[in-house]
Amino acid sequence: CEDCGGEEGLIRCLSCSGEHAWCPSCAVKAHQHNPFHKLQLWNGKFYQSTNLCDHGYIMHLGHGGHPCPNLSGLSNLVIVHSTGVYSHRVSWCQCPGAEMDRHLHLLKVRLFPASITRPQSAFTFDVLDNFLMDALEYKASAMSFYQKLHCFSNNAFPHKIPVSNFRCQSLGTWIA
Numbered sequence: 001c002e003d004c005g006g007e008e009g010l011i012r013c014l015s016c017s018g019e020h021a022w023c024p025s026c027a028v029k030a031h032q033h034n035p036f037h038k039l040q041l042w043n044g045k046f047y048q049s050t051n052l053c054d055h056g057y058i059m060h061l062g063h064g065g066h067p068c069p070n071l072s073g074l075s076n077l078v079i080v081h082s083t084g085v086y087s088h089r090v091s092w093c094q095c096p097g098a099e100m101d102r103h104l105h106l107l108k109v110r111l112f113p114a115s116i117t118r119p120q121s122a123f124t125f126d127v128l129d130n131f132l133m134d135a136l137e138y139k140a141s142a143m144s145f146y147q148k149l150h151c152f153s154n155n156a157f158p159h160k161i162p163v164s165n166f167r168c169q170s171l172g173t174w175i176a
Contacts, residue, residue, distance in 0.1 A: 001023035001026050002020060002026075003023075003026040003029070007023035007025075007026075009021025009022050009023060010022075010024075011024060011040070011042075011050065012039070012040050013027070013030075013038065013039050014037070014040060015036075015037035015083070016030075016034075024055035024056070025055070025056070027055060028056055033065060035052060035059055035079075035086065036079075036081040036086060036124070037052075038083065039052065049154060053088050057089070058088075059077070059088045059090045059091070060090075061090060061091065061106070061109060062092070062105065063093060067091060068092070068095060070093075070094040071094070072093070074091055075089070075090055076090070076120070077090045078121040078122075079122050079124065080121070080123045080124070080127050081123075082126045082130045082152075083152055084149060084152040084153030084154070093105065102118065103117075103119050106122050110124065110125045111124060111125075112124075112128060127149070130145075
C-alpha cells in the first residue's frame with residue numbers, strides 16, 4: 001500500500017489522477033470525501049469492480065463528514081450520481097438540536113432525496129444537472145438517461161447495480 005506500507009495495495013482508483021495502489025482501509029481513507037470514484041480490486045488474475053461500501057466506508061452526515069459523537073445506527077442509502085449508481089452505509093447526526101428530518105441532512109450535503117419521509121435513495125445535484133441538460137438538449141427521456149447510468153455503473157453485470165429494479169419514474173417525476 002502506498003500510504004501505510006503495511007498491506008498489499010490491491011485497490012486502484014480509475015477516477016483519481018495518477019497511479020495508486022491502496023489496501024482497503026487506506027482506499028476508504030483516501031476517498032472519504034470522494035464517495036463516487038470508480039474503484040477496482042486485484043483478485044489475483046485481473047482487476048474487478050469494487051466499491052467503498054464493501055471495504056467499510058461509512059458516509060457520515062453532519063460534523064463535516066466526521067462521525068457524530070452521539071452514536072447512531074447505520075442505514076443503507078442508494079445514491080444516483082453522474083458516474084453511476086452507488087450503495088453506501090450512512091450515519092446520521094444525532095446531536096441534540098440537530099436536524100431530525102433526514103431529507104434535510106441529505107440536502108445539506110447536496111443530495112436530493114427521492115422521498116421526504118425515510119429516504120432510502122437520493123440523487124446528487126450533479127446527476128440532476130446532467131439529466132436536465134440531456135432532457136433539454138437531446139430530448140432524452142428519464143428511462144434513456146437511467147439506462148446510460150446503468151452502463152456507467154456496471155455494463156457487464158447490470159444485475160449487480162444496487163437499484164436494478166428501481167424505476168426511473170422517480171427521477172422524471174422530481175425533475176418534471
